[in-house]
Structures are given as C-alpha cells and as structure tokens.
Amino acid sequence: MLAPPQPAPILSIRGLTKTYASGFQALKGVDLDIRKGEIFALLGPNGAGKTTLISAVCGIVTATSGTVTVAGYDNVADYRRTRAMIGLVPQELSTNAFEPVISTIRFSRGLFGKPPNPAHVEKVLRTLSLWDKRNSRIMELSGGMKRRVLIAKALSHEPDILFLDEPTAGVDVELRRDMWEMVRALRETGVTIILTTHYIEEAEEMADRIGVIDKGELILVEEKKTLMAKLGRKQLVLHLREPLAAVPDALAGQPLELAQDGHDLIYTFDAQAEETGIPALLKRLADLGIDFKDLQTRQSSLEDIFVSLVRPRS
Amino acid sequence: MNVYALRAIYRFEMDRMRRTLLQSLVTPVITTSLYFVVFGSAIGGRMAEIDGVPYAAYIVPGLVMLSLLTESIFNASFGIYMPKFTGTVYEILSAPISPFEIILGYVGAAATKSLILGLVILATARLFVPFEILHPLAMIGFLVLTAVAFCLLGFAIGVWADGFEKMQIIPMMIVMPLTFLGGSFYSIKMLPAFWQQVSLFNPVVYLVNGFRWSFYGQADVGIGASLGMIAAFIAICIAIIWWMFRTGYKLKN
Ligand SMILES: Nc1ncnc2c1ncn2[C@@H]1O[C@H](COP(=O)(O)OP(=O)(O)OP(=O)(O)O)[C@@H](O)[C@H]1O
Numbered sequence: 260m261l262a263p264p265q266p267a268p269i270l271s272i273r274g275l276t277k278t279y280a281s282g283f284q285a286l287k288g289v290d291l292d293i294r295k296g297e298i299f300a301l302l303g304p305n306g307a308g309k310t311t312l313i314s315a316v317c318g319i320v321t322a323t324s325g326t327v328t329v330a331g332y333d334n335v336a337d338y339r340r341t342r343a344m345i346g347l348v349p350q351e352l353s354t355n356a357f358e359p360v361i362s363t364i365r366f367s368r369g370l371f372g373k374p375p376n377p378a379h380v381e382k383v384l385r386t387l388s389l390w391d392k393r394n395s396r397i398m399e400l401s402g403g404m405k406r407r408v409l410i411a412k413a414l415s416h417e418p419d420i421l422f423l424d425e426p427t428a429g430v431d432v433e434l435r436r437d438m439w440e441m442v443r444a445l446r447e448t449g450v451t452i453i454l455t456t457h458y459i460e461e462a463e464e465m466a467d468r469i470g471v472i473d474k475g476e477l478i479l480v481e482e483k484k485t486l487m488a489k490l491g492r493k494q495l496v497l498h499l500r501e502p503l504a505a506v507p508d509a510l511a512g513q514p515l516e517l518a519q520d521g522h523d524l525i526y527t528f529d530a531q532a533e534e535t536g537i538p539a540l541l542k543r544l545a546d547l548g549i550d551f552k553d554l555q556t557r558q559s560s561l562e563d564i565f566v567s568l569v570r571p572r573s
Numbered sequence: 574m575n576v577y578a579l580r581a582i583y584r585f586e587m588d589r590m591r592r593t594l595l596q597s598l599v600t601p602v603i604t605t606s607l608y609f610v611v612f613g614s615a616i617g618g619r620m621a622e623i624d625g626v627p628y629a630a631y632i633v634p635g636l637v638m639l640s641l642l643t644e645s646i647f648n649a650s651f652g653i654y655m656p657k658f659t660g661t662v663y664e665i666l667s668a669p670i671s672p673f674e675i676i677l678g679y680v681g682a683a684a685t686k687s688l689i690l691g692l693v694i695l696a697t698a699r700l701f702v703p704f705e706i707l708h709p710l711a712m713i714g715f716l717v718l719t720a721v722a723f724c725l726l727g728f729a730i731g732v733w734a735d736g737f738e739k740m741q742i743i744p745m746m747i748v749m750p751l752t753f754l755g756g757s758f759y760s761i762k763m764l765p766a767f768w769q770q771v772s773l774f775n776p777v778v779y780l781v782n783g784f785r786w787s788f789y790g791q792a793d794v795g796i797g798a799s800l801g802m803i804a805a806f807i808a809i810c811i812a813i814i815w816w817m818f819r820t821g822y823k824l825k826n
C-alpha cells in the first residue's frame with residue numbers, strides 16, 4: 260500500500276542547538292516536524308530541554324544554531340508572521356497580579372496584533388470557566404485559575420499552533436480532565452497542539468504522536484499507536500498455588516521469570532506476534548503439575564517504555 | 574508596524590501608572606514644595622538675583638528637571654524590570670513586535686507620565702513663586718526631549734538590572750550627583766574657573782540651562798549646545814538599547 264502523501268509540516272525544526280550564556284548546552288541539534296492539526300506530546304525528565312526547545316521556537320531565547328520554520332516562514336527573518344501564529348502557555352505561572360482578568364486577555368490579543376474582539380474574548384473566557392472571574396484581579400485567583408488565565412491569554416489571538424508547557428502541573432484531576440477536553444475541542448477547530456508533560460498517562464490519553472527528549476537530544480519520535488505496539492510487551496502473570504524455588508528446567512529457555520517469592524510466574528510475550536505461545540505454555544505447566552489459582556495479562560504502559568528509554572542513558 | 578501591540582503596551586503601562594498616580598504625583602509635589610520652602614523662602618531671601626532673575630524663580634526650571642530626571646528613570650526602569658522580575662516578559666518576547674515598538678510603547682508611556690509630572694510640579698511652583706515663561710513652546714520641547722532621553726536611560730537600566738539594588742545604583746551613584754552639580758540651584762558662572770570647566774562635561778548642565786533659557790531667555794551655555802547634548806544623549810541611549818535587543822542581552826540570555 261502506498262503511504263498517503265504527507266502534507267508540508269506546519270512547524271519544522273532543523274539542527275536546533277542552544278548553549279546558554281553559562282556555557283551549558285541545553286539543546287544538541289534537534290530535528291522535528293510537527294504536522295498540521297496533530298497533538299504532539301513532548302516527554303522528558305527534568306532539565307531535558309523541553310522548555311528551551313519551546314522558547315527557541317517562540318523567540319524567547321535565541322537559538323545558537325539551526326532553523327525553525329512555521330508554515331514555511333523562518334522564525335527569525337519572518338518573526339512577525341510566525342509569532343502571530345503561535346500561542347504559548349508557559350510552564351511558570353507568570354501573571355500580572357494587579358491586573359483584572361479581562362484586561363490581561365485583551366492585552367494579549369492586542370500584543371499579537373489582533374484588533375479588539377469582545378465576542379472572541381468572551382468565548383475564550385467562557386470556555387475556560389473564567390467569565391465569572393473576568394473582573395477579578397489575578398492575585399485573587401487560585402493556582403488552577405491562573406493556569407487557565409494563561410491559556411486564555413494564549414488563545415486570545417486565535418493561534419494556529421498552541422504550545423502548552425506542562426499545562427496540568429499542579430492541577431487537580433477534574434480540572435485536568437476538563438483541560439484534556441478543551442485541548443481535544445481545540446484540535447477539532449484545526450489548532451495544532453504541542454504539549455510537554457511529566458504525566459505519561461496524559462500523553463497516552465491525548466497525543467497522536469510522542470517525542471522523547473533527554474539531555475538536549477530528541478531520542479525518539481513516533482506515532483503513539485506504533486510506539487505502544489512496537490515497544491508494548493504483554494505479560495501473562497500466573498498466581499501459583501504452590502510457590503516455586505526456581506523456574507523448572509523443563510521450561511528453561513522460555514521467557515519466564517518468578518516474582519513474589521516464587522508465588523508468581525511471569526511470561527513475557529509479543530502481543531503483535533502470530534503465536535503468543537500461551538496455549539503451549541499452559542499445556543506444559545499442566546503436564547508438569549504446576550497448578551495456578553488465577554491469571555492475568557498486562558500490557559506495558561508508555562511509562563515503562565519511557566523509563567526503559569531514558570534510564571540506560573543516565 | 575504592529576499598532577495594536579503598541580497601543581496594548583502603552584495602555585497597560587498607563588493603567589499601571591494610574592493605579593499609583595496619587596503616590597507618584599504626591600511625592601514629587603511635596604518634595605518640590607519643601608525645596609521651595611527651604612531654598613526659595615529661607616535661603617532665597619538672602620540671595621541676590623542671578624542674571625536679573627530672583628533666586629526663587631531662578632531655581633524653578635532646575636527643580637522641575639530634578640524631579641523629571643529621577644522620575645523618568647524610575648518609571649521607565651520599573652516598566653521593563655517588573656515583567657522581567659515576574660516572568661511576564663515571556664509574552665512580550667514571543668509577540669510579533671519589533672524592539673522599536675517595544676521601546677516606543679514602554680518609553681512613550683513613561684515619558685507621558687514624566688511630562689504630566691513636570692507640568693504638575695511647574696503648577697505647584699507657580700503657587701510659591703510668580704514666574705513667567707518666555708518661550709512656552711521651547712519649554713514644552715525641552716520637557717519632552719528630556720523626558721524621552723531619561724526614560725530611554727531608565728529603560729536600559731531596567732533591562733540591565735537583575736536585582737532591585739542595581740535599579741538604584743545608577744540613579745543614586747551617577748544621576749543624583751550630576752543633577753546636584755548640574756546647576757539646578759546656582760549658575761555655574763558662580764563657580765571657580767576650574768569647576769566651571771569640569772561642569773561643562775556634565776550633561777545635566779546643558780539640560781537645566783536649556784530649560785532655564787526657555788523660561789528667562791538666558792543660560793550659562795548656548796541653546797544649540799544644549800539641544801546637541803540632548804540629541805547625543807538620546808542617540809547613545811537608543812544605541813545601547815538597540816544593542817541589547819540585537820544581542821538578546823539579559824532578555825533572551
Ligand atoms: N537561563 C538559563 N541559563 C542556563 N541554563 C539554563 C537556563 N535555562 C535552562 N537552563 C538549563 O537548560 C537545561 C534544560 O532546561 P529546560 O528548562 O529546557 O528543561 P525542561 O525539559 O523544560 O525541564 P522541566 O521538565 O524541569 O521543565 C537544564 O539543565 C537547565 O538547567
């Protein structure tokens with residue numbers, strides 16, 4: 260089957276490096292293409308360079324080398340055009356404490372070169388459940404509300420690309436769900452979304468594609484589904500009636516291990532394969548007189564994948 | 574030109590100033606009044622006229638300048654320092670605006686406030702001393718140029734400073750002495766020859782004298798030199814700020 264032609268990426272990063280004034284190299288040559296309309300999750304441990312990458316795209320830090328193009332425009336030479344297309348929700352809760360919510364939203368819209376549009380401002384504030392708070396000063400808001408004010412600011416100028424730098428850090432479960440809903444709704448309207456997160460389940464839940472960055476290098480970019488399937492190993496856990504001291508010799512060579520002081524026998528297999536080998540294994544166990552009272556299968560999560568990718572590097 | 578952005582920054586800054594209008598006007602007005610009580614009435618009574626101008630009237634332009642310089646630096650430096658301090662500068666840096674528009678917005682707003690302040694002080698002074706303004710248009714012109722010049726300096730300080738002490742250090746260590754030695758309260762002709770020469774290197778002398786000329790039609794230095802000095806000052810400040818933005822100095826590390 261022929262792959263459908265790929266549309267030109269809306270954001271294209273080539274050989275991006277950043278060495279801070281301190282001499283620290285936070286990005287070591289990042290190449291990344293973001294497709295129009297996708298939700299891309301950037302994962303990585305603390306200090307991996309996620310924020311630096313976003314900042315370089317948005318113009319908050321000057322890249323040391325490399326290029327960034329947004330819809331084909333260079334983000335340095337054509338910065339007016341590229342920046343007008345981008346909305347950024349920063350990681351830090353940086354707000355003007357004394358400003359009323361609504362004026363800070365109007366300010367953002369103007370700053371990004373858009374004429375006043377009270378209807379749009381109202382819509383954004385309502386979507387984020389901030390309309391009732393529109394005349395409150397920001398310092399009177401809770402942390403979660405401040406986070407939503409930052410999102411409202413980023414959406415005030417109708418961006419094509421939205422960067423969310425850890426949007427759900429310090430946000431309660433319910434609000435997190437709301438935010439996921441909002442992000443999905445935004446994507447429906449054609450907005451491309453790039454988010455960073457430490458919560459793997461967030462990436463698992465939301466993203467179309469996932470990138471993993473570590474120590475300033477993008478070590479993996481993959482469709483979430485492919486990634487889960489490719490690296491997603493399944494395990495069959497048998498809770499034994501009688502604990503075993505060791506895996507019986509008759510079963511040597513099989514991908515088996517013991518856990519829980521020999522109470523659990525774990526069989527690891529490839530979920531994608533034609534033959535899982537489970538029926539044969541169960542038959543062998545019956546022949547050997549190894550009895551179990553219960554069984555379960557589990558699939559490794561992105562978290563396991565993530566840990567297995569990043570851990571060997573540290 | 575991103576007019577909406579310019580307007581947004583200007584409005585934001587004016588709103589911020591409106592919130593603190595009372596204290597930012599009251600303080601200089603009280604200070605100026607005190608100067609008049611001490612210098613104008615108490616000391617001024619014993620002072621002869623200078624260049625045919627009564628002493629109390631003679632110090633008016635200098636006093637206005639004094640407040641104008643300090644307040645311009647203070648306002649403009651805070652305008653850009655605060656977003657850096659709170660982190661909200663991310664939005665300015667990621668917006669589709671040029672350095673020129675950023676400077677125009679911040680410095681324009683700060684200069685507007687300085688201008689208002691200068692006029693309020695002038696009005697206050699009028700309550701204490703009767704004085705006339707010979708060249709009102711030139712007076713406004715000097716007021717505007719000086720406000721712009723020192724707001725630019727303040728803006729550069731605000732970008733450079735990474736702590737509150739640094740915000741104070743240039744105004745305290747350089748601007749204050751230059752202002753006091755800048756002929757606000759005396760004619761530099763009253764100084765010994767050597768110090769007269771030294772004074773000619775002090776830019777504030779040119780500002781105060783140009784301003785005074787617009788009031789009373791006389792000054793210690795030529796009006797052309799005065800304008801040239803302000804122009805040079807503005808050019809230097811713009812060059813510094815331009816360099817800061819080009820290199821991302823302290824803004825984009
Ligand atoms: N202004 C700066 N000067 C010097 N080094 C910096 C600066 N900002 C960030 N760094 C360093 O660059 C590296 C990457 O930082 P960055 O903020 O991009 O990480 P991150 O992936 O966003 O981390 P986190 O998940 O904690 O937000 C870190 O080691 C950090 O210490």
Ligand SMILES: [Mg+2]
Pocket residue numbers: 309310311350424
């Ligand atoms: Mg970060």
